[in-house]
Amino acid sequence: MRVSECIHLPDILELMLDAVCVVDRAGNFVFVSAAFEDMFGYTPDEVIGKPMDIMLFSEDVEKTHEVVEHLLKGELKPRFENRWVHKSGRVVHVLWSARWSEKHQYRIAVAHDITERKQMEARLERMARHDPLTDLPNRSLFLDRLQNGLNRARREKTLLSLLFIDIDGFKEINDDYSHAMGDKLLQAIAGRLALSVRESDSVARQGGDEFLVLLNGISVTNDSDKVAEKIRKEIAAPYFLEGFEFNVTASIGIAHYPEHSNDVLALIQHADHAMYQSKHAGGNQISVFTL
Template sequence: MKKETPEYLSDIIELLLDAVCVVDAKGCLLFTNPAFETIFGYTLEEAIGRNMLDFVYPEDRAKTINAINQIVINNQQPRFENRWVRKDGRIVHVLWSVYWSEEKQVRVAIAYDITEQKNLEQKLIYMAGHDPLTDLPNRSFLISELEESLSVANTISTIIAVLFIDIDGFKQVNDFHGHAAGDKLLKTVAKRLRHQLKKEDSVGRLGGDEFVVILNSISNKQDVVEIVDLLRQEICKPLEYNNEFLSYSPSIGAVLFPEHYGDAEYLIQCADKAMYNAKNSGGNRVIFYHSGIKLPSVK
């Protein structure tokens, strides 16, 4: 004997904080509970009859269709994640738990709003790859970016320049004006570097007063010379702190790839050596790496 569904179950569905949806074989919404409007912003009248793909974030539609096919055809992957667009335009990250009824030819799905969790994950990932003071990529993230640039350059035979920048006078700024002045100097240099670089280029902070720039948009050595000159002028613009102008200037080392062939760590080391040569030559200038450059002896 077939059991009747208790009437109180419909009341429970109405009270759920997660959205419940029933979708037909063509993907049209047949039923939603009140939580659907809370999560996605659409009323029952606005949602019923519309294809659920209309609400899916465009870039996630293909993977959503694939997940649905796996559930309906192969009876696999009853859970998957995608993004929906709320009525107000905000993006909602959703974890779906889905059941396909072959007999009734409908999908019953429960939507868990995981937006807050996803945002926290993205924030932690961002923090792990960025310097908290300047908001620039840190060494780890920068190495990854450079390795990716080298991979592309190897594939399409382009030139990359790596610049190693050290701020001469940074220690004196810290010693005579305090660490707050030093922090302001570093944040200002970071901002000025980002302002001058093209969107396809990258800049990161290795630590202390050391920055690395990756130039992906160059054709020859002269391009690097011109860009470095602009960067040097930008960095050296006056910077005032407590009614005094801070005194500092950059020493810059540069290395070209594939003229000097190697991985990200090797190229940064080469640019670092060239920077020390620039510093020992009086600073506020750029030196290109060549195999004859050596690190200065430590006394």
């Protein structure tokens, strides 16, 4: 007996770990393999005859339709990624291999679940762009955001302010109460900073006990002065950690675009210089850079 006589195609499809889908020209499901339910939560009876669009992640509908248009013209799409919505509501990242059969007027596609890989990539990306202690953006990500902020400020003809913050008295606490306690204090300070600005702004850890704050879309420079004063007061409020009360303050320096510079690194240097003016004046102060 020949192998082809004892093996049936439907049986093979049911054994595949990847989901096999057959869709007609209108985009309606004609056939799905058993793995489809494992991947998306829907049984074949729940989807056969229904449009695939009902399962597409809303933000990926347009690009998926564009790929389908190319497939219907006979172009090959051996690798295409998009997102679908599982019956439970969670998002499934899918890697597709698809082909259009002009003879049968069907689109045949094989779906491979790459959700775990995508989640790992997202975690690695976040680790590379965020400070591991405070989970704030790190210097690299902040530089990108600052450059984007400058570009937007030029287009929209708005102001932008940069705050450079150094924590007064942190070194003594770090030395006297251990680095672990110092880390907890930095985390608490980072939390207060994040809550002191708008969602459109950005807070980053520069390193050690230094932080950067980007204030986008400032109408007048006095607005950034008010935010800086709010931050100064928030930082100065007592911290209660592990049964101890700690008190620190902040030396804050401010540089403005376009008044002081239109360059990313120059703005940071100017804000840093202004911060040292506050530090040398005794700390717990706000200084604006002067040319």
